[in-house]
Amino acid sequence: MAKALHDISVHQKYITRSKINQLHHYISKITYLLDMSDEPFFNDNGEFAYHYKIMNWIKEENDFCYVDIDVGNYSISGQQLYINKQAITWNRKDNKVLEGACIEQGGGMEVQNAEVPLSRCSEMCQPGTRKKSRSSIHSCCHDCVPCSEGEISNTTGSENCIQCLEDEWSNEKKDRCIPKLVQFLSYSDDISTVFVSISVLLCLVTLFIMGIFISYLDTTIVKANNRSLSFVLLVCIMLSFLCVFLFLGHPINVTCILRVMTFGVIFSIAVSSLLAKTIMVYIAFTATKPGSYWRKWLGVKLPNVVAVLLSCVQCTICLIWLSTSPPFEEMDAHSYQDKIVIQCNEGSVIGFYSVLGYMGFLAAVSFVLAFMVRTLPDSFNEAKYITFSMLVFCSVWIAMIPAYLSTKGKYVVAVEVFTILVSSAGLLSCIFFPKCFMILFRPDLNTQTDLLSKKNRL
Structure with missing residues (x-):
């Protein structure tokens, strides 16, 4: 009988309902x-x-x-x-x-009793993970996958992860949102300490050179190279070293405005002074020819006027920039996943690159003009030093552009500070170090007699 029941169960799909009822009629009487x-x-x-x-x-x-x-x-x-x-x-x-x-x-x-097993296909997903269904398997069977970066799950058996707020990020276990780290180039950073040390050292060197020029104010070399423009250039170089401090620390709207305007105007005045000195060198040697038209332009007024006019153009560009779209403080939460970068937004990109472009234009003109007059008499001519200084200046700022565009966060500010320090140090060393060497170590060359004798020999 057991065999018969087994056969019925095996071949049930081939047995009609009526036959099953008939079989049940006989079995029920047993x-x-x-x-x-x-x-x-x-x-x-x-x-x-x-x-x-x-x-x-x-x-x-x-x-x-x-x-x-x-x-x-x-x-x-x-x-x-x-x-x-x-x-x-x-x-x-x-x-x-x-x-x-x-x-x-x-x-x-x-x-002895043991733990009651859970009637589950899969374990419950712990906080920090979410359920991921397995294809072609019952819905109770799932995998537990970790939440993505910036997402959390803070309950057991979560179906989905929760996205953290824009100023928050998920912790290591991904079960809690924590505030993002705030990043800016602070004074406590090691690289800031290096920048501050170099800036202070170069400021002291600039003051030392300024003291030498004041002490030897009436000597031939100091007078021959336009004393007023030389002091303007030294002051601008020293201020460029000091403006590094505007780039360090927590940026605010005021410092964002001051930092770009300061280095833009200061460098424009410095390069304008060099261009005026170069123009003066060219006019001075052209005017020595008999009946020269340029003789009436000799004097202190011409280079000063040139420097002022060229600097006013840059000041006008900066004023237009400030009146239309000035720089401002910005919190960048997208460059890094787990950090918020506090930085200065340039406001108008056109204004920012106009300032850099005009400064580059002055440097290029000064370089070309100085290169043209570099072969004039050595005792009066500083064009070769201006040529080399403008070559260093242009190279540094051209190299700064791709570095500026390829970096992000506080390292953008570090690139700007490095560029300012290197370009200012290049101007200081190329223009004033040779003069200081002659004043201090070759006083025999710093005389009117030596200047005239060399001029006559040429």
Whole structure:
């Protein structure tokens, strides 16, 4: 009979409903003799009406051990199910029973309870992770994947991660949003310490050179190279070293305006002074020819007027820039994922590059003109020094542009400060170091007689 029932279950899809009913008609009339007080039978629904005892089976290694304790029972007739949870012993998560779960004592078994397993396909996702469904598998089966950068999940079993605010970032465990680090070129940075030290040192060197020129104010070399423009140039170079401090520390709207205007105007005055000195050198030697038209332009007024006019053009550009779209403080939360960069926004890009462009134009004109008159007599001519200084100046600022565009964060400010220091140091060394050397170590060359004798020899 058992075989017949098995065959029916196997070939059920080939058996019609009427044949099953016919089979049930005969099976229901069979009397079952079991060692029980009640006589089991099949009811009208085809259910085997009997009191079922629920026993506990445990697998230990390769064998099953039977626990002879009822953990529950079920009655079809009464539709009642009873489970004694305290009497159940569960397997561990690794499918091995807890050590000593079945301990043989004499003729029986002593039961020790183990942890109740979770009825889940996958473990619950912990904070910092989210559920990721597996394709073609039941919805309760999933993987736990970490949240992406900038996202968190702070609850167990999260379906999705939460995006942090713009000024926040996820911590290492990705279960909490924390404020982003604020970054700017502060005075406490090592590179700022280097910049400050170099700036102060170069300022002292500039003051020392200015003191030499004041001490030897009436000597031939100092007078021959236009004393007023030389002092203007020294003051501009010293101010350019000091304007480095505007680029360090927490930027605010005032410092953002001052930093770009200061170095733009200061360098324009310095380059304008050099261009005026170069023009004066050219006029001075052209005017020595008999009947020269340029003789009436000799004097101190011409170079001073040239320097002032050229500097006013740059001041006008800066005023237009300030009146239309001035620089301002900006918080950049996009350049770095976990940092906020406090920086100065130039405001008008056209204004920023106009200032740099005009300064480059003055440097280029000064370089070309100085190169043209570099072969004039050495005792009066400083065009070769201006030529070399403008070559250094232009090279530094041209190299600054790709470096400025390719860096971000506080290193943009570091590039600007480095460019200002190097270009100013180039002007100082190329223009004034040779003069100071002659004043201090070759005083025999710093005389009117030597100047005239060399001039006559030429």
